[in-house]
Amino acid sequence: MDVVPERIGRYRVIDRLATGGMAEIFLGRLDGPSGFQRLVVVKRALPHLARDPELVEMFLDEARTMSRLRHPNVVQVHELGEGGEHGLFLAMEYLEGESVEGLLRRLHRAGRRLDPELAVHIAAEACRGLQAAHELVDEGGVPLGVVHRDVSPQNLFVTYDGVVKVLDFGIAKAKNHASRTEPGTVRGKFAYMSPEQCLGEALDQRSDIFSLGIVLHELLTQQRLFKRGSHLAQMKAICEEPVPSPRREDIPIPAAVAEACMQALERDRDRRWPSCKALRAALLAAVRGGRVVAPDEALRDLMHDLFADRIADKRALAAQAEAGEVTMAVPRAEVDSDVELPDATATAPDASSLPARTSRSTWDRPGAWLMGGLALLAGGMLAVMRARAPSSPAAEVVAHVTLEVESTPAATVTLDGKPVGTTPLEIELERSEVGATLEIAAPGRVPHRQTVIPSVDQRLVVTLPVQEPAAVEGSGAPVEASSSPPSSRPTAPMAVPRALPAPSPVAPPTPSASPRVDLL
Template sequence: MHGEIASGGMAVVHFGRLLGPVGFSRTVAIKRLHAHLAKDPGFRAMFLDEARLAARIRHPNVVPTLDVLEEDDALYLVMDYVHGESLDRLLRNAGRQGEVVPPAIAAGIARDVLNGLHAAHEATSERGRPLGIVHRDVSPQNILVGIDGQARVLDFGVAKAQARMQLTAEGQLKGKIAYMAPEQVDQTALDRRADVWSLSVVLWEALTGKRLFVGDHPAQLMKVVLSQPIPSPREIAPHVPEALGTLVMRGLERDREARFESAEAMALAIAATGLSAPHHEIGAFATRVSGDSLTKRARVLADIEAGATSSGPFALPRPVAPDAELAAADARTLVATSLTNAETQRLERPAARGGRARPLAFVAVAAVAGGLGAAATVLIRTEPPAPAALSVAPAITPLASAPEPPAPPPVSAEPPALPPDAGPAKAPRTRAWKPPAPAKPAAAGRSDCVPPYIEKDGVRVPKLHCL
């Protein structure tokens, strides 16, 4: 676990490196719950249970949950690292810069989030049973916009566990009340349409640059959510297209029967307007509005990855040839380095017409470069006759103590350079049958070489001792 990325009311998020036993390594985000929450037995049990459920959600618009760890009194949620910013920070930065979020950008982000929510709502167990997952905490803080332009939903496991803990001993509601659906504030049974409401609040605020529900204290805010008239986003921001305004207002129907029946239905409605931006435009917006925060984070990430080391005793094989020097493979042995156990297999390549098969040696070598698995394909010359299979020692010593292998012969797109006193390069010996030359007087002791072939079933087979 490395430096801090962000901190919130429930947890601190750190950079992390996931290291495998054969040199595999990957950058992740590790969320560590605050101690007072991690020590609560009820919260621990619910968090672990819901995080396991969240691991069942597989969709490009959901940040994957890779693992949940419990160590002593600490709980860790391991997630994919996405280089981007939360929608909350992007909206705040845009406001400070006096920039209005283009409606197409807001619509594109909402479309992605709705698709991710639908995947969660449709998630099933290993046996195909619907899990009935409802996020319950859709808000700008839990939406991550990557520089790739994809918007992703965060914290499914945490969100549902948190929802169960929203009642304190005094019976007071806790959480982001401003984004809760009315039925959630009323503490009635929830379904997927509660997430549709929450996302509609997020979209309303992204389009207008204003907060929809504001209150001086939780009780007042609850009352506002339940009863305050909701203006169309076009009343606040006339530049918002009417089609988008209509969609938002349908998602904000307090009667959930009047809302979109699913997140997918609302996503399809947004797509049908043709008003949502493509991912490359969303990514450009996120990069521009984030300022230098992403640049600084990228430098930190590069330092972490450059200093990462393998968790296993694997040495980095010396490069044999750069990519530009990969030449034709005639009379050469192909050596591939990949992340597998070190072993040697001897393969036979089909013979060229008129020739014989040449052996191909495949060597699999575990490689680690700067903490990242490396795979490369290189070619080296083969001397005639056909080479014997290469071998690799069963145990590969660490990089620091590995002896430096001898430099291989150079390989280039041009024919290999020859030593000054060398004659023309000799190809491996291969002999193909050719029509017999005009008959010559038979040599003594070789009278059976006339003719120098045997004709069998209409096919002439050369007599090898006559060649």
Template structure:
């Protein structure tokens, strides 16, 4: 959550099984960091680590309050509530690991729009508050794993705790001062916790609270989002609390004339000083806003909100894309070794398939070279000729040798002795005459350039006999009777 621009110049601090990339913010109880969790085989995840401030680590009350935040939020599972992943301590420093929301809080979003002289569409303002109300309603109705109702009250609903993601999602965060049944730390009656400008009147007076106190805080956030003006903020805390309790609330349509009067009723009902006159639940706030959007025919889907956010923060998003990637994938060495072996095997297969002869040590004459699979690495593919003699169809021509004296075979390159052709297209010659028939296939040619086979009569294990080539004679004509 609370994204910042880019990741340049990051000093990584190792904290347990997390890497703290940079500090995002400092709150009342803890410092918030953008962190990275790493695991085997390249696993990595960006998240947020909230670490209890050092000067509070010796205070048992603050420790219990801090741990209560994680324990309470762990029971909440809703699309509009930031998720809690982990809770613990590292060398005595307590921390909470939670979901990273890539977006901006409502407060800075409003300031950004004013600085760039942009107007957040009315429908999108209603969508933000309606989704926040949905998350708030889920928190109010949360139950423990055994089914016991937690009776949770956030007590700090403010513009800083409502996040709007660049993907159009809205998330409620920070249950640090939440009140719930069964929590370890208990609030003393009359103690005020939360931001003064967003408290309910009963909270400002230190009275017992229920879930309707959060509805008043959400109404305050909505009012300021609509009018771009602070509602109860004054110069001092006492003046702020007095404004919360008794100042007159001007309807939003009187502050901003383009706001429909139908919206005034929703805002003022959420801001009723008497809790009995407010909405009975945050879910009712969500329904009222959704009905308003339908009646006014306003386009306010998460897709519209995402488009607005990406357009408003286009420069920052582009900078993040160009910045150094904060996560580096680490592979398991065994996996890398297997990948390298597979790549080497594939390269060897490509070399064999291309017809190129791999470099190898010379072998003795007459000993065929063998591939790892047991087949000859240099022998060409042999095909059967119709005459029954094997011949090479693809073997390259071997260097020509000088033909023996008296032979006319010098007209074609040969692979060995006279009568042994290295290529299937060379005409066969016999007895010094040239046959006019189709060329005869080579007999026993290897195309490897090795020494010729020994003559017939060699002992077992020698090369097979070569059959002399003969030119077929025409059949004799039968005699007439």
């Protein structure tokens, strides 16, 4: 596992914030003359991918886009730099706040509903940032045709001051940058793709509108719209299944808001809003004269109310970072990861109140089923083969299951004593009722060990506490989960199907000497 570097370019590294499939994120500090300091977020490729030509081009594309995009609703990139043997890096503005995903999880945990007018405000502000990206032009005034392609609750951010930001243009594509991701290739989060994105077709700005429509629907209902048991099922639902209106008896929202949301979710892109600007205008008109006079201030008050604990931790961290010595643990980027939003299909109204299906299922197009299968194999980066496939293939017995492991960034994961990678990690295992020993370890942290039974898809979220400096001898050994039945050990981790919602009660706090495990 890579250690945290002391410096990346001209930035002193405070700590690693997160690690993804292709890049890692650090909290950094720029020191200047006369005591000048600025906290930044530094993004760089994972070491084994640092010289990968495709990833280098992705960084360059993101830098080209962001160098022209200066908007209050888009995260700002300060610099594209060269980090020596680790290749290119991006230095971005440091924001104190939470993702929309974190906001929804905290609301669900607190048993609270988001005011529909604040949901509209978040979506409308995201529209402003996306519209600015869609309208970008080159030096000659020629439209770049930028499409974000990854609009999701994870990539929409709300600062503690109530400002909405669009994040991560890492897979955004301008129409004149054709060096990667040609038509027939899919990138993005499956549950937030547009139908044309699922099918590997050429995209324009209306794809982002569909994705934002999904986010708005989830903000209004606080339920996952296209949550399904597999990526294939998610894409099939997006392309074919009826979409429930966000307006129901238990969710009293203005009819005009629901209509605007549903138009954003039209499968036929010609029937969607033509631009984010048009969607924003419709949303604002729908809530004009409402109860919330100053939505930005109301959103700020909500964030301070919901995240008082996180605000205190992050500001204490910032103060320590500016002082030059950090002694506290960096707050996790993902908040309330043990909370799972309910599935919208469980409470959907009768089909008679939903838009009718098209005469020919989108999913029955030639190659659609084959495309879906390839998506599962490629993990979201697939080349779509337009070959004819049966319109209703027989169900096959699933011979493998997926185990997702999230923990301290870049922690080492071993299975039955064999290294299998670093966190975050997705492992495909042969389906079995025989237990396997999973171990997670990171320098300076209390390691964790437990038995997993790969009989169903699972997701483990494990927090490794900081190792006490004066720990007693032998305390560094992995903590092994008890093999007692769940009924006799209520706080011990237990593997559960990923498709089941997490229990709503907050788990009791775990002692600092033991890892915390959340199973989703």
